[in-house]
Amino acid sequence: MTRTPEATMTTSSPATRPFFTDPDFDFEFRCALGDTANGVGDPGMWLATAARIADGDRSSWFTAWTNRAGQLAELAASLADDAASAWAWLAGSAAYSRALGAVDGLPSDLADAVLIPTFRAGRRAWDAMIDRSRGRHVRVDVPADGPPMPGYLLRPAAEGAARPTLVITNGSDGALPALWSAAGAGALARGWNAFVYDGPGQQSMLFEHGTAFRPDWEAVLTPVVDALVARPDVDASALLAYGISQAGYWLPRALAFEHRFRAAVADPGVVDVSASWMANLPPEMVQLLDTGQKDLFNRYLAEAEPDPDAERTFAFRARPYRIEDPFDLFTEVRRYQLRDVADRIRTPLLITDPEGERFWPGQSDELAALLTAPHEVVRFTAADGADLHCQPLARALTQARVFEWLSAHLDGAAGGYRPASSATTDANASAPASPTTK
Template identity: 55%
Template sequence: MASHTVFSKGFFRDQGLDYQTRTVLGRAVHGGSDVGEVLATIDRISDHDSWRSAWTATASRVRAEADDLRQQGDPHGAKWAYLRAANYWACVLESVSELEDEDDLRRVFREHRDCWNSFVDCSGGAHVRVDVPYGDTDLPGFLLRPDATGTPRPTLVITNGSDGTVSGLWGDAAAGAVARGWNAFAYDGPGQQEMLFERGTAFRPDWEAVLTPVVDALVGRADVDPDRLTGYGISQGGYWLVRALAFEHRLRAAVVDPGVVDVSTSWTQPLGHSMRRLLERGERAAFDRDLKFATMLPSLRRTLAFRSRPYRSESDWFDLYKEIEEYRLTDDLAARVTTPVLVTDPEGEQFWPGQSARLAELLGDRAHLVRFTAEEGANLHCQPLGRALTDGRMFAWLNSTLSAARG
């Protein structure tokens, strides 16, 4: 392979490792990684085991440098080193999540979250922790502001996907908001990150039960303009956010990156026709038997172990797949959405192909569909190497939509 074709041919033959590499490289545009650090790290990687060891070494080294900078009285330099370290630990976390060692998983998560918390602490008061009351507990939240003045600002409420980390949300949307004089609010919902690894909560399909408490916590703050609240949902958050918008109408505009109508298709499509038929016909024993044989493949076993952890079902594979079928946006729910929604539509979307266009069709004139292409360097799920382009397009639309709403 010629070195100059790596964008189209891939950094690794393994599609998972290749996509993760593109994602962490894309963080560089907002200071969430350093290109040289990423390339030097992947130069030492040949498989999943060496991925874990190489990223552990890089994350540990960058964390130590961040600590040194902080002790030397350079919180600004330390802040950015902590952010990079958090994202490098996130690379380890995703890999460790495929294994069965819960103690190691929590250890890596705590390394990652400690680096993120240090990033927040080194912001000079611009970024603050804002926990959200939720039932008999609270959701960890972070209000990321341009400064510590407390000026009321437009605020982008960010809903994560199924397995993304909060540090990743800085590059996905928060940095673009803060650079434009906005606030960004990032949080862990049930089944996400701290709520999963430390508290053992599970996903829920009815995300309005999550988003409404988040909005409630923000609208009463002096540093949030309640008339300029907007939303952003990335990956599976593209389903959760639109589902919530069917009931929560206080957001003036929203972006989903990409559009997701039926979460379950990313689970059922790889099964093949015969296993999908078993699932449709309710043949539990045959489905569980066939999937048990299928998971003898290490790649599938890793993927399912990683992706099934946040769901409620603990009985068998059949119940898990049936539970995931609940994560679907129906025509009736879509009809209840009144918020204008920008829907990204990246070329080569590998998890929910065609669903961005389907969501735009369901929403009708409330949707604004925006294509991203390989020619622009912005293809694949959430266009990992096109984040500056994504920022430009989505914030131009958000500003325009807010202006129109205010007359």
């Protein structure tokens, strides 16, 4: 579940009424509803799930979403039609992912007991969706230092020529179904491939292998590109990239060193990941960090007045870095900044800027100011219901703007994009559709 320290939140209210008073619940539920625009579940189903949740009660949230996920898994397994079954598996995977977000709010012994099983249930549902895709979607693991990174190449058809491919990088705690909704479905609808994966510190790499985040994402993205360009179903001259949430840092960081993409999107732009961490520290604590006074910093932090919500948020945010010492953790997070490398980016970059950005307000414009590469900032507003971090209730509008821009750069580069073959694809095979999808 996405959390942010209160000090980093903007004061503007969303134009739409809240679904929950708990800010984490409200944001996550907005994300769930927004995902339905791209075929992930149904609005009515998610609203019925929300009706079973006691506002602010993590156990209630976890139970409601796991129950819904189990029902969807049973439905998916009972359906003979591949497209219908794939839709149900995708929805079930998303529901398990929503449940997983509340684990940190459960009693510690219960949280430890359910985290891995809940993650694995969601990943099994995702894999079942892949298996019911009639060969369109395939697993592509990426070699890495240590365990390979699990990846999935989502294709509009099982056969055909090499296609443009959109590489989608997740944020700090997102699951694969979120990437389907964020940009994967949009790529497939346009006859492109989409590639999604777990990098260090993300989902399976964190839960199954204990890998930590790393600031030098070029060490992650370049092996991904190497694996893709070696495939006959990927047009190496037509690679595009998209990064959502904290990947608004990771993707631009990688682009400073990896130059094989025609165009890229940061949703939103993130210059300094640590801004949301540092905002809650008083100036005296910041000075202790700056002057390397580790013992004093840790002592003052330990003596702070207990705040269960803040402690839960801190533990959740700290886990993917896998650093126990608070001073060392804050010091590490401060390395995640683009000011030293942004001028090396050559790839044209679109940067989203939603009204009411909660995590990194103002950083989209800050990133734009640092760039020497061609770039554009696209605004999203509360008046259109497209406010808040990553525009959760306006994913279709976001994709309309994002893919218009990506398509223009794909067509406009090097005399225009010309596919390797005129082979056609099955337009109706672009998504694991519900029976009502056209």
